[in-house]
Amino acid sequence: MFRAVRLWWQSGRGKETSRLFVFELTVVMIGVLAAQQVSNWASNRSQMQEVEGLYRDQMRAFGVYRIIADTYAVAIPCYRERADDLFRIAASDQAADSAQLAFAPLAGMGPDDITTEQYRLLGSQYGESTRTKIGSMQFNLREVQDEVVELNRVWFDFQRLDGAGGKVSDADRAAARAAAVKVRALLARLAENTEVIQQLARQLxxxxxxxxxxxxxxNCAEMWRTGLAFRDRDRPDR
Structure with a gap:
């Protein structure tokens, strides 16, 4: 068998066939590599388009959050003043009326679900400084979201000062005073986080x-009269 192979090779046909094989293999390899390069380029282009869209969405959202942070800056002193009033009522023998106990909801803002890979792409496309600022913004938005939820929950404890159901007990007054202290602490953190949001937006x-x-x-009178901590364009009657 080996003798037959040697004869076939020595005839020249083997060398010609091998050269043709190498040529065709080279063409195939170049085609595979080219296709892989095109695929990688398309994938990278798709990722870049995705992250560019994400960046635009984030910048638009941050512009809205700056307005919402403005509403917080006006509302927070009003909550603080009302919490102080309720603390004084809780420390006396008086009861509060329903208007004093009402809560005016804040406008909502919260974080987006940005993946680790998307953060990496943001850093690659827009720089590590921008990526870090966007990450910090998302952290503070999450903090604000949690603080607003907690503020709503704690404010409800002031209802224990409502004298409509009878005499307010000492335990109810103690709970209301504790709520006032918690509210002040929440408002301090909320003010700090919303200011950080403003700063990051300006830096971006x-x-x-x-x-x-x-x-x-x-002013505070408008906030308590309308029952909202902001003016809503879609509800001009408020």
């Missing part, structure tokens, strides 16, 4: 959204 070059659907109330 994000302006306030033009023609927003909400704006700050003019």
């Amino acid at each position: 070059g994000v302006p306030r959204k033009l023609n927003p659907g909400i704006t700050p109330v003019s």
Whole structure:
């Protein structure tokens, strides 16, 4: 068998066939590599388009959050003043009326679910400084979201000062005083986090959204009268 192979090779046909085989293999390998390069380019392009869209969405959202943070800046002193009033009532023998106990909801803002890979791409496309600022913004948005939920929950304890159901007990007054202390602490953290959001947005070059659907109330009286911690363009009657 080996003798037959040697004869076939020595005839020249083997060398010609081998050269043809090498040529065809080279062409195939080049085609495979080219296809892989095209596939990688398309994948990278798709990822870049995705992260560019994510970046634009984040900047638009941050512009809205700057307006919402403005409403918090006006509302927080109003909550603090009302909590102090309720603390004084709780420390006396008086009861509070329903208007004093009412809570005016804040406008909501919260974090987005950005994956580790998306953060990596943001850093690659826009720089580590921008990626870090966006990450810090998301952290503070999550903190604000949790603090607003907790503020709603703690404020409900002031209902124990409602004298409509009878005499307010000493235990109810103690619980209301404790709620006032918690509210003040929550408001301090909320003010700090919303200011950080404003600072990060300024550092990212994000302006306030033009023609927003909400704006700050003019004063505390408006906030308690309307029952909202912001002006809602869609509810002008409030």
